[in-house]
Amino acid sequence: MSINAPRIGVLLVNLGTPDAPTAPAVRRYLREFLSDPRVIEIPPWLWQPILRGIILTVRPRKSARAYAEIWGADGSPLAAITRAQAAALVGAFGPEVMVDYAMRYGQPAIGARIAALQAAGCDRILIAPLYPQYCAATTAAATDAAYAALAAMRVQPALRVLPPYYAEPAYIAALKAATERALAALPFTPDALVASFHGMPERTRRLGDPYYDHCMTTARLLSEALGRPLTVTFQSRFGRARWLEPATDATLAALPQQGVRRVALLTPGFAADCLETLEELGIRGRETFIAAGGSDFACLPCLNAEAEGVELLRHLLRRELEGWTRAA
Ligand SMILES: C=CC1=C(C)c2cc3[nH]c(cc4nc(cc5[nH]c(cc1n2)c(C)c5CCC(=O)O)C(CCC(=O)O)=C4C)c(C)c3C=C
Numbered sequence: 001m002s003i004n005a006p007r008i009g010v011l012l013v014n015l016g017t018p019d020a021p022t023a024p025a026v027r028r029y030l031r032e033f034l035s036d037p038r039v040i041e042i043p044p045w046l047w048q049p050i051l052r053g054i055i056l057t058v059r060p061r062k063s064a065r066a067y068a069e070i071w072g073a074d075g076s077p078l079a080a081i082t083r084a085q086a087a088a089l090v091g092a093f094g095p096e097v098m099v100d101y102a103m104r105y106g107q108p109a110i111g112a113r114i115a116a117l118q119a120a121g122c123d124r125i126l127i128a129p130l131y132p133q134y135c136a137a138t139t140a141a142a143t144d145a146a147y148a149a150l151a152a153m154r155v156q157p158a159l160r161v162l163p164p165y166y167a168e169p170a171y172i173a174a175l176k177a178a179t180e181r182a183l184a185a186l187p188f189t190p191d192a193l194v195a196s197f198h199g200m201p202e203r204t205r206r207l208g209d210p211y212y213d214h215c216m217t218t219a220r221l222l223s224e225a226l227g228r229p230l231t232v233t234f235q236s237r238f239g240r241a242r243w244l245e246p247a248t249d250a251t252l253a254a255l256p257q258q259g260v261r262r263v264a265l266l267t268p269g270f271a272a273d274c275l276e277t278l279e280e281l282g283i284r285g286r287e288t289f290i291a292a293g294g295s296d297f298a299c300l301p302c303l304n305a306e307a308e309g310v311e312l313l314r315h316l317l318r319r320e321l322e323g324w325t326r327a328a
């Protein structure tokens, strides 16, 4: 590759996270996140007064306490793991391909990283939303931001988007390998495996969002690969509307009465551990299960930047780059 040859950029994108586990930082993050009409499908004239009047006065303090419980030396786990995933892929696709990461809400912003890749000579950019299951609130929100950044440019890079990979054999194989390895290391044998996906308002399913079906397909394929049943649940209900069911917390509270005293939780919908897996499940979920009479609880790690997670991303991205890379 000559020094001035056009390059290709790969931009890993995840949801985003606050800059610090403090109420002001969480408020900034939640204001941006919960003002996105892809996330809250209520007309802004009705939603914004509720958001600014109630939610942003109450929730940041509570959420900041939750973030403080999982914050690491290198910051928010979601940011640290996404950064590590990008770092592990540097050089994986040849010298002409640059790898970077961005967050849909908070920093580093998608528009800023696209501009940086372009400034570094990338005339083609592969956007990779790290959501295995398509959801308008996550996948489309990420690509909206990329398209909005391009809409402000005179000279645009060519764009590709990594499709959802909920049924990809390589994804199922990575989940199977990571799950079996984690189960073998547990000090107990679980009576049941629960696969907890992030929840969504039930209404979005009726409106045609494929998210629920993608989650069920992933769970079915993973269950077949593992050769054992999986109980599918949905976590993180927000607000008063009906969300996808069954709810993870209600299921954890009910399982001990059904004779399940040892449980392992899987979180195949999250590419990286984050508040939802480490705090909501790993801390609160455990409390719920033990208080209901359970004896042993484990929340298995996400694919993260471990060997299976990085190899999966390498495989998925390499395939998308084919035809673009001159020397792949
Ligand atoms: C109506 C609100 C929300 C929808 C819809 C929603 C969908 C959704 N979210 C994820 C993944 C993540 N969500 C995370 C945190 C989080 N989610 C919501 C609300 C909705 N999510 C809130 C308010 C928060 C912030 C924390 C809190 O105050 O509870 C995270 C973790 C971020 C982190 O910093 O670690 C992830 C990841 C998916 C996949 C999804 C739809 C499928």
Ligand SMILES: [Fe+2]
Pocket: 198, 236
């Ligand atoms: Fe969420």
Ligand SMILES: [Fe+2]
Pocket: 235, 236, 275, 276, 280
């Ligand atoms: Fe949550």
